[in-house]
Amino acid sequence: MDGIEGASNPTMEEMQANGTGGVDELPLTSTSTRKNRPIVSGEPLDIEAYAGLYTGRTKIKRLMFIANHCDNPGMQLEALRMAYDEIKKGENTHLYREVVQKIDGRLGPNYAMDAAWCSTIERKAELRKEKLESELNAYRTNLIKESIRMGYNDFGDFYYAHGALGDAFKSYVRTRDYCTTSKHIIQMCLNAILVSIEMVQFSNVTSYVSKAEQTPEALDPPTVAKLCCAAGLAHLEAKKYKLAARKFLEVGPELGNSYSEVIAPQDVATYGGLCALASFDRTELKNKVIDNINFRDFLELVPEVRELINDFYSSHYASCLEYLGNLKSNLMLDIHLYDHVETLYDQIRNKALIQYTLPFVSVDMRMMADAFKTSVVGLEKELEALITDNQIQARIDSHNKILYARHADQRNATFQRVLQTGNEFDQEVRAMLLRSSLLKYDYNLRASRKH
């Protein structure tokens, strides 16, 4: 009912012009027919389906993020309602209060503040905490490693369920001293990683991932996949898109839904695909993404991303950019990706422009503007920025609107540099001799003063 604020670029779906007069004559790809509704698509987000992908705290956090960042009040309320329901199933009163405040009574009396529930939960929490503490003390006096470890682990779970993330992290880390097998270590690492991701402290994530990978025993495939995802997320947060892409592409199909408290396979495909597109060169893109059988399964879950990668590789830039435009609004609602969307999009667009001009000696800017669905003036500005940045070696003939490739004349450049270096050497040496003469004077003065 509400206007689709999602489609930010005026999508000209009618025009099938993908690179007309451009590079090759492959048949134009049409917008894909979808068998089932994918989650990541150009249409407004289906919140129920989206939330169904996740479990636990991340589900609540994601729903609240959508509610905060979405303009559509219908979607907002839907997200808040689902968040409320989810929180009620758990024990986190803090988040509960937040959600109730956000709802602000708009969803009717069923979704108002249930103070009784809050106090019950808090009382139960107190009791449980006391019990856990007494148990832990008992174990500690007995000095049985395994039970102490489980005691701390339970504490960690308890704190996590109640939203005290810092305490949860500390408890999990304390189990390290009582871990005896590598399985214990891995469990500890995975817990620590989970809490760190929730706390958005990705430096811890990287260190615990490497710790887990260093265990002497071979890890089972789902764990390996989980660690790859976690590492990928950490790199993404650190804006190291190339490393993030590599990590996401390494994730095996064994991941399935086993890491739903952090990430869904659709996310792996989206993050991996976009980061790869923004940072890989052509060979790497082909080898690691397009020819990657494992990753193909992930890409099936997000057919639009698959289509846009293929379009980019086969130089159908217009349709590639169109898909990107459609996806943008939904990607902005993703809790991990939202502040990287702009950068990634810019990088992808720049790469497309550079790749387009690479094979040619001269390019008609009007045709290029058509291929990229932009005006000639706008294109000129973008090209100017890329040329100044030295990413394209070319010159613009603004009068005839043609881009000419320009290759640096090595010989002239060398001569220029030689002469310049000679001049600089000349100046420096003369200045040096002058300064040494001044210093000598200074010494002589001091020497004569001493005598």
Place this chain on the structure above:
Amino acid sequence: MNSVEGLLTQIQGLSSTASDVLSLQNVLKQADESLHAESTRLLPFLDQLDPSKHSLGYLYFLEACTAGPVTTESASSFVLVIARFISSCVAEQIRLAPDKFISVCKRFKDQVLLLEEPLRGVAPMLTAVRKLQSSTEHLTTLHPEFLLLCLLAKCYKTGLSILEEDIFEVDQPRDLYLYCYYGGMICIGQKCFRKALELLHNVVTAPMSTINAIAVEAYKKYILVSLIHHGQLSTSLPKYASGVAQRNLKSLCLSYIELANSYNNGKIADLETYVQANMEKFGSDNNLGLVKQVVSSIYKRNIQRLTQTYLTLSLQDIANTVQLNSPKEAEMHVLQMIQDGEIYATINQKDGMVRFLEDPELYKTCEMIEHIDLSIQRLMTLSKKLTVMDELISCDPLYLGKVSLPFPFIKLF
């Protein structure tokens, strides 16, 4: 009186051979005091001496005459006398008493300035400099005086001729600072910004134990010339600059550093408002002309950037990108730059288009080969000089004393 006449006869007698001149010098040194006592009466005696033969004696007499304060009446007569002396004196004799010669020339400069005719002093001072130098690489105290006169008389070309020579020996650091500072100003006047930058750089990075006003003023001009010539200012002084300079110069030239920052941001409007706001400060430092050149250079910088990106561009677009008011202004700027040789382009007035061309220099001509060859020779000579100096210093006892030796000397009986 008798002593003076006696002195005169001695001068006339002992000025023929070198050994005589040396003994004359001792006599004159002893008689110096009495000469100074009689300074007011000495002028007529000068006619009895011939400056070309009795240069040393003449010098002593002249120095004593001019030792007193300068007045306008005496100035005009003395100026003629001193000028004639300088042109006819014998270089070897005056080099025996350099400080006397220097003080005479300084007086000469004062008198010329008092008469407000600096031009009269330029040629004699040039001769004086040439006679005092032991070699063309030697910087004397008279060099900065000469350059000052050139500046005040606005004959920059003569000043440039002296600046062409390389200097390697210095008498006094203060001479060097002044020489480089005035030299920088002359080069700025002749628009040789590269050489000006070099000279000002020498002042700013010269070894100094305390900060002095010359260095501060030089640094201000250095910032402005660096912006005009290179379009940017390196934020820190090189490592070999003295510690005093590195610590203090920036804080003493704050408004200029601000100007450089504003220039780097590339927004012409901001730059102009900043200049307007600080007009007084720049004016009080006499740098207003340079500052205006800095502002116009930002347009040039932007147009030059365009040559890297475009092959042809309309004048309207140039005006828009560079923030000029109209295509006509853009055309004027581009035309000026083509004439100055700063860019290579052709203007097509029919279409209102400018076509940017490549640097036509192909580095294939005989002249270019010769130029490169000469540069190589020159650099080889310089390198040899540097090696020689390095060897000398390593044998210098003062230096060795500073550098601790790995093991003590073993005394052999």
